[in-house]
Amino acid sequence: MIKNYIKTAFRGLMKNKGFTFINVFGLALGLATCLLIVFYVFDELSFDSYNTKADRIFRVNNNIKFGGNENSYAVSPAPTAAAMKADFAEIEQVARFRNNGGNQVKKGKQNIVEDRMVYADNSIFSIFTLPMISGSPQNALTAPHTVVITEKMAKKYFDRTDVVGQTLTFNDTSLYKVTAVLKDIPKQSHFNFDFFIAMPGLAESKEDAWLSNNFNTYVLLKEGADIKKLDAKMTAFMIKHAGPQLQSMIHLTFSDFEKAGNYYKLDFIPLRRIHLHSISVAELDVNGDIKYVYIFSGVAILILLIACVNFMNLSTARSSNRAREVGVRKVLGSPRKHLIFQFLTESVLVTLFATLIALLAAWLFLPQFNKMAGKELVVTGQIISWLLPTLLLIIVIIGCLAGSYPALYMSAFQPIEVLKGKIAAGFKGGMFRNILVVGQFCISIFLIISTLVIYNQLQYIQSKDLGYNRDHVLVIKNVWSLGKGAKSFRDEVKGLGGVQNASLSGALPTGGYGNSSAFFKTPTMDQKQSMLTQIWPADENYLPTLGIKIIAGRNFSKEMSTDTAALVINEAAAKQLGFINSIDQFLYSPNDRMGKTIKKYHIIGVIKNFNYQSLKDNITPLMFNMDEDRGAVTVRVKSANIPGIIQQIKNKYNSFSPTQAFAYSFMDEDFDAIYRAEQRIGTISVAFTSLAIVIACLGLFGLAAYAAEQRIKEIGIRKVLGASISTIVGMLSKDFIKLVLISIVIATPLAWWAMHGWLQGFAYRQNVQWWVLALAGVGAITIAFVTISFQSIKAALTNPVKSLKSE
Template identity: 65%
Template sequence: MIRNYLKTAFRNLKKNKGFTAINVLGLALGLATCLLIVFYVFDELSYDKFNLNTSRIYRINNEIKFGGNESASADAPAPTAAALKADFPEVEQVVRFRDRGGNPVKKGNQNIQENRMVFADASIFDVFTLPMISGDPKTALKEPRTVVITEEIARKYFNTSRAVGKILTFNDTSLYKVTGVIKNIPSQSHFHFDFFISMAGLPESKENAWFSNNFKTYLLLRPGADINKLQAKLPEFMRNHAGPQLQDILHLTFARFEQSGNYYRFSLTPLTKIHLQSNIRDEFEANGNIQTVYIFSAIAVLILLIACVNFMNLSTARSSNRAKEVGVRKVLGSARKHLIAQFLTESIIVTLVGAVIAIFGAWAMLGFFNDLSGKQLAITSNILLWLLPSLLVFILVIGCLAGSYPALYLSGFQPIEVLKGKLAAGFKRSILRNVLVVGQFVISIGLIIGTLVIYNQLKFIQSKDVGFKREQVLTVWDTWTLGSKAKTFKQEIKQLAGVQNATMSGYLPTDGANNNSSVFKDPVLDQKRAILTCTWFVDEDYIPTLGMKMVTGRNFSNQMATDSTAIVINEAAAKLLVFPDPLNQKLYVPQDNMAKVMKPYHIVGVIKDFNFKSLRENVTPMILFNSEDRGALSIRIKSANLKAVVEQVKNKWTSFSPNHQFNYSFMDQDFDKMYRTEQRTGKIAVSFTSLAIVIACLGLFGLAAYAAEQRTKEIGIRKVLGANISTIVGMLSKDFIRLVLIAIAIAAPVAWWAMHNWLEGFAYHRNVQWWIFAAAGLGAILIAFITISFQSVKAALTNPVKSLRSE
C-alpha cells in the first residue's frame, strides 16, 4: 500500500512540474531563511553558557541618583567583593576585574599595542570556566607582577602554548611573569581579554573607598541560594558599609540622603542576561540587544509562515483539479482513509524535498549571512543535535497541515457530486485561500514598513546635528606612549600642510567615554548644592578642532594663566545649575575620595550640547576641564587627499616612536560603529524582507496561473466577443489586488505600533512618517500586479480556439 502511495505521489508531482517546483522552491527559501535566523538567535542566547556555574554567577551594578542626575554602571567599589563574601554565607566566591586599558607589549624590537588587558583577582578561575593549558589556576594570579595569557597570545609572543615562566614586557619597563596559559575565550562571552594581570599588584584594589566605582564584581552563589532574598538584603548592606563614609563626606545619614530623593544602591544581573539585557555604562564590550533577537525571531516565524501558507494555498488549489480522480477512486471502492493517506504522502514528500534543499541552501548562504550579521556562525555537532529532530517534526507537521485540508475536503464528497464538477467550482472562490493570501501580504507589507522605518532612523542618525563635526577628523590613538614628547608631536602635526587643527585628549564623543563625578556649588559639601556630571579633560584646541559651538562666554586660552582652573560647561549642566548667569561662577570639585579637599574652578563658557553618548540617550550634564590628557590626538584635515595626510602623520609618528604601532581611525567611521547593531539589523531586514516578498510572489504566481487555468474557456469566449488584453488582465487581477488592499489596511496599524515601540528606544528619533505606509502599500500593489500580470497576459494571448476546444 505504501509503495502504491509513493508511486502515485511521484507520478502526480511529475505531471505538475511547474507547481511542484514553485512549492518546493518557496518552502526551501522560507525554511533556509528561518534556519539562518535560528542559528543567529541560538548564538545570541548561548552567551556565557560555556561556564559550568553559569546559573549561579551574578554581576554587581551600581545605580546612583544625586544632584538631579541619574547614572547606572556595571562597576562597584573596591571593597564590595570582600564585604559581600564576609556578610552573606550564600556567596560562595567573588572575583573583581579592573580594566587596565591598552599597553604596548615588547616583541623583539617592536612594541605591539594590546588593548585586551584586565586586572583580575586570583579567584577568577573559581568563578569562570577558563580552562588552563599550562600553569596552576589556584596560584596563577596570587603574586604581584604575574599574568595569565590566552593560547593565541602565547603563540604570538613565544611561538608555543607552554609559556609558563616566560617574561612579558609592558611599556618598555614593566616586567610580568607568565604563570598560566588558558584556552582562547569563546566568542560567546561578554568579555574577551587576552591578558589577565594579578590584582595583587594594584594598590587601588586595597582601598576602602565606597564611593569610587571602578571594579567589575561578580558573585558565585552557593547551590540553592535565593537570589531574590540576597537582592533584598543589599540596601541594608549599603547602609552599613557606605553609610559611615557618606556621613563623613556629606554629613548625612543614609536615611536623610534617600529622603531627599537621592539613592545609591546595588543591583544584581545574572551572567546569562548581561549580553542581551544589559546596556548600562562601562560594559566590558558592546552588548547585543534582546529586542534584536525578538525582531529576528519574529521575522523567522513570519517568513516560514509565508512559505507554509504558499504551500497550503497551492496544495488546496491544485487538488481541485483532481476532483474527478477522487470520484473515480471512490466509485471503484477506495476508502476515505486511503485517499487521505495519498494526499498526505504527496504533501510530506514535497516538504521533505524542500527541507533537504533548505539545509544545503542555509549552509551555502552561511558565509554571506556571517558578513551581514558580523557573526562567525558554523553548523556544529551541537546544532545538528537539535536541528535534525526539529526538521523531522517540521516535515511531518507542515506536510500534514498542507495536505490535510484538501484530503479531508475532497475525500468527504459524494462521488456523484464530484463527477458533476461541483467541487471544482467551489474551489474557485475559496474563503480559506483568500484569508491565507491576505495573511501573506500582511506579513510582507509589515516587513517592508519595518525596514523603511529602520533605514529612515539610520538616515536620521547620520544626518542629525550632534553638536560636533565628525567629518575629516583623523584620530591617532595611544599618543600617551610618546610620554613627554606628546605635546611636541601635536605641534608638529599642526604644522603639516593638510592639517587645519589638532587636539590632544582621550575623551572623544565617538568612543563612549565616561567619567562621572560630583561637583558642588559651595566649598561646604551640601547635597542640595551638588550635581552629578560627566567630566572630561581637554586642551584649548578641543572645541575648535571638533567644530563645537559656544553658546556664551569663551573657549580656553593658553595665554591666560588663570585658565588652569577654568571650566566650560554644556547647556544641560547650565540648566541643572540654575545660575542666573553661569559665567565666572565657581564650582568646587573634590580632590580625593573622601572629599576632604575641595578645589574651586570658574566657568568661562557654556558650550552647545553635543551628543557624547549614543542617540538612544539624552544629553546629560558635562564639564570640560582645561587639563592635559594624552590618550589620543584628533586632527582636522583640510586637504581632500586624505591618504596623503595620513601618510604624513604616519611618517611623523614613526620619527617620534619607531618601535610603536601607528593606530588610527576616522571619527565619522567611529560614529557609525556606535550604531553597528542598527545598521546590521537594517541590512538583515532588507535581505529577509526581499526573500519574504519573493516567497509571497511565488505563491501569488502559482495562484494566478491556477485562476487563469480555471477560467480558460471564459477567457476564450471574452476574446471572441472582442475583449482586449487589458480587459482580461484587469479581470484576472482585480480579485488579487483587492486582497492586497485588505492586507495593507491590516498591516499598517500593526506595523505602526511595532515600529513606534522600537523607536522609543532612541531618545532622538523621527516619528513613523506617512510616506512609509504609502510607499509600502504602493510597492506591494505594484509587486502583486506585476506577478499576476505575467500569468494574466499569458492567458490573454492564448489563441481562443485552443481555449474553447480544451477539456
C-alpha cells in the same frame, strides 16, 4: 502500503512539475531563512553558557541617582567583593575585574598595542570556567607583576603554548611573568580578554573607597542560595559600608540621602542575562539586545508561515484538477483516511525536498549572513546534534500542518458530485484561501514598512546636526604609548600644512567615555545644590578641532595657569545648575576617590549642547576641565590629499615611536560604528523583506496560473465576443488586487504601531512618515500586479480556438 503512498505521491509531484517547483522553492527559501535566524538566535542565547556554574554567577551592578541625574553602572566600589564575602554566608566566592585599558607588549624589537587586557583577582578561576593548558589556577594571579595569557597570545609572542615562567615586557619598562596559559575564551562570552594581570599589583584595588566605582564585581552563590533574599540585604549593606563615607562627604546620613530623592544601591544581574539585557555604563564588551532576538525570531516565523500558506493555497487551488482522481478512488473503495494519508505523504515529500535544499542554501549563505549580522557563526558538531533531529521533526510537523487543510478539503469530495462535474472550481470559491492570501501580504507589507522606517531613521541619524563636526576628522589612537612625547607629537602634527587643528584627548563623542563625578555649588557639599555629571579632560584645541560652539564665556587658554581649575560646561549643565549667568561661578568636587579633599573650579565658558552619546539618549550635563589625556590625538584635516597627510602624520608618529604600530580611524566611521547594530538590522531587514516578497509572489504566481487555467473557456468566449486583452487582464487581476488592498488596510496600522514603539528607543528620531506607508502600499500593489499580469497576459493571448474546440 507506505511504499505505494510514496511512489504515488512522487509520480503526482512529477506530473505537476511547475506546482512542485513553486512549493519546494518557496518552502526552501522560508526554511533556509529560518535556519540562518536560528543559528543567530542560538548564538545570542548561548552567551556565557560555557560556564559550568553559570546559574550561580551574578554580577554586581551599581545604580546611582544624585543631583538630578541617574545612571546604572556595571562596576562597583573596590572593597565590595571582600565585604560581601565577609558579610554573607550564602556567597561562596567573589572576584573582580578592573578594565584599565591596554598596554604595549614587546615582541622582538616591535611594540604591539594590546587592548584586551584586564586586572583580575585570582578567584576568577574559581567562578568562571577558564580551562588552563599550563599553570595552576591556585596561585596564577596572586603575586604582583604576574599575568595569565590565552593560547592565542602564547602562540603570538612565543610561537608555543608551554610558556609558564617566561616574561613579557609592557610599555618598555614593566616585566610580567607568565604564570598560566588559558584556552582561548569562547566568543560567546560577555568578556573576551587575552591578558589577565594580577590584581595585587594595582594599588587602587586595595583602597577602601566606597564612593568610587571602577571594578566589575562577580559573586558565586552557594548551592541553593536565593539571590532575591541576598538582594533584599543590599540596602543595609550599603548603609553599613558606604554610609560613613557618604556622610563624611555630604554631611547626610544614608537615610536622609534617600529621603531627598537620591539613591546609591547595588543589585545583581544573572551572568547569562548580561549580554542581552544589560545596557549599563562600563560594560566589558559590546552587548547584544534581546529586542532584536525577539524581532528576528518573529520574522523567521512569519516567513515560514508565508511559505506554508503558499503550499496550502496552491494545493487547494488545484482541487478541481484532482477532483476526478478523488472521485474515482472513492468509487473504487478507497476510504477517506487513505486519501488523507496519500495527500499528507505528498506534503511531507515536498517538505523533505525543501528541507534538503534549505540546508544546502543555509550552509552556502552562512558566510554572507555572518557579514550582515557581524557574527562568526559556524556549523559545529554541537549544532548538528540538535539540528538534525529538529529538522526531522520540522519536516513532519510542517508537512502535516501545511498539507492538512488540502488533504481534509479534497478527501471530503462526494464522488457522485465530482463525476458529474458539480465541484466548484476557480479562484472565487475559496474563502479560506483568500484569507491566507491576505495574511501573506499583510506580513509582506508589514516587513516593507518596517524596513523603510528603519532605513529612514538611519538616514536621519547620518544627516542630523550633532552640534560638532565629525567630517574630515582623523583620530590617532594609542597616543598614550608616546608617553611625555604625546603633547609634542600633537604640536608637530598641528604644524603640518594640511592640518587645520589638532587636540590631545581621548574623551571623544564617539568613544563611549563615561567618567562621572559629583559637583556642588557650595564647599560644604550640600546635596540640594549638587549635580552628577560626566567630566572630560581636554586641551585648549579640543573645542575648535571638533567645531563645538561656545555660546558664553571663553575657551581654555594655555597662557592662563589658572585654567587647570577651570570648567567649560554644556547648556544642559548650565540649565540644571540654575545660575542666571554661569560664567565665573564656582563649583566644588571631591579631589580623590575617598572624598577627603575638595577641589574648587570656576566656570569660564558655556558650549552649545552636542550629542556626545548615542542619539538614543537625551543630552545630559557635561563638563570639560583642562587636563592632559593621552588617549588620542584628534586631527582636523583641511587638505584635499588625505592619504598624503595621513602619511605625513604617520612619519611624525614613527619618529616619536619607531617600534609602535600607527593606528587611526575617521571620526565619521567611529560614529557609524555606534549604530552598527541598527545598520545590521536595516541590512538584514531588507534581505528578509525581499525573501518574504519573493515567497509571497511565488504563491501569487501559482494561484494566478491556476485561476487563469480554470477560467480558460470563459476567457475564450469573451475574446470571441470582442473583449480586449486589457479587459481580460483586468478581470483576472481585480480579485487578487482586492485582497492586496485588504492586506494594506490591516497591515498598515499594525506596522505603524510596531515601528512607533521601535522609534521610542531613540531620543532623537523621525516619526513614521505618511509617505512610508503610502510607498509600501503602492509597492505591494505594483508587485502583486506585475506578478499576476504575467499569467493574465499569457491567458489573454491564448487562441480561443484551443480552449473552445471541444465545446
